[in-house]
Amino acid sequence: MRKSLLTTLVLAIFVVSCGEQSPTTLDTSELAAQAEPTIAVSPTPLQVLIDIKPGGTPNSINCNNQQSIITVAILGEPVCKAGHAHSSSCTIGVDISEIDHTSVEFEGATEVHVGRNGPRRHAEDVNEDFVDDLVFHFRLSATALDCDSSAGTLTGRLFDGTDFEGTDSIRMLGPPNNTQGGGIDP
Numbered sequence: 001m002r003k004s005l006l007t008t009l010v011l012a013i014f015v016v017s018c019g020e021q022s023p024t025t026l027d028t029s030e031l032a033a034q035a036e037p038t039i040a041v042s043p044t045p046l047q048v049l050i051d052i053k054p055g056g057t058p059n060s061i062n063c064n065n066q067q068s069i070i071t072v073a074i075l076g077e078p079v080c081k082a083g084h085a086h087s088s089s090c091t092i093g094v095d096i097s098e099i100d101h102t103s104v105e106f107e108g109a110t111e112v113h114v115g116r117n118g119p120r121r122h123a124e125d126v127n128e129d130f131v132d133d134l135v136f137h138f139r140l141s142a143t144a145l146d147c148d149s150s151a152g153t154l155t156g157r158l159f160d161g162t163d164f165e166g167t168d169s170i171r172m173l174g175p176p177n178n179t180q181g182g183g184i185d186p
């Protein structure tokens, strides 16, 4: 009888001690699972308006001419500062003076016009809205675009370190094996 009680007691201690250990093991794995998404989280880039081949649509690119230059503009927008009296009449957007043009890439390609101090800055009002836009030129062969691409994305950073990106549609002309070429984009 005593022996049976002792056995029960030992068993009870074993169960309790197991019960204490199990949650500890679970907690560790749960912590590991929670840590992963926290590391993966990154801020969403600021969205900017871009215009591939400004001035016309569709934005046709001859995919057989890998040396062609693709013009891409970041459209400047009037920026309404906090507390601006006319905030309802203007668009919240990016001020191109805040853009670090040396950080800009289009589908992995960088500006082709490079001077002594790196990529040249080219501001011009391409859409005639009286607000300067920032214009870039990229060689097709330097981009990740292929003959099936239907959109191109430009990425970069503001001087304050904020990442931004913008996407516009493209229409690739010419099948991959067509050697006749055709119209070459400026």
Ligand SMILES: [Ca+2]
Residues within 6 Å of the ligand: 075, 076, 124, 125, 126, 127, 128, 129, 130, 131, 132, 133
């Ligand atoms: Ca403009």
